[in-house]
Amino acid sequence: MIPFEKALPYDVMMKDVYVTCPFCGTDHVLLPLKPADLKSVSSGAKRLLVFPCCHSRVTLVDADKDYLLTDTDLHRLH
Numbered sequence: 001m002i003p004f005e006k007a008l009p010y011d012v013m014m015k016d017v018y019v020t021c022p023f024c025g026t027d028h029v030l031l032p033l034k035p036a037d038l039k040s041v042s043s044g045a046k047r048l049l050v051f052p053c054c055h056s057r058v059t060l061v062d063a064d065k066d067y068l069l070t071d072t073d074l075h076r077l078h
Contacts, residue, residue, distance in 0.1 A: 005075045007067040008058075012038075022074040023056035038063045 010019045010031070017031045017038065029051060041047050042063040049068075050057045062069035 003069075005073050006070050008070060008074055009066060010068055019068070021051050021053050021056070023051060024054040026053040029053050038068075041068070 017033045041060045047060045058070040058072045
């Protein structure tokens with residue numbers, strides 16, 4: 001079962017990955033990831049993700065077609 005407190009929903013549009021930043025609340029943040037990077041994360045590779053809006057960072061530990069799973073409890077940040 002996915003721990004939703006550590007999950008971050010994302011959208012892929014035109015081969016770009018977008019999220020709402022859990023740290024500063026900025027909508028439609030373009031992540032420095034491509035869909036091919038998501039495949040490597042979903043197959044077990046960890047990846048450091050730095051949000052370009054506020055320079056906060058998390059480690060991605062897994063991904064599926066809707067969510068990025070991090071090592072940080074994201075829902076307690078607000």
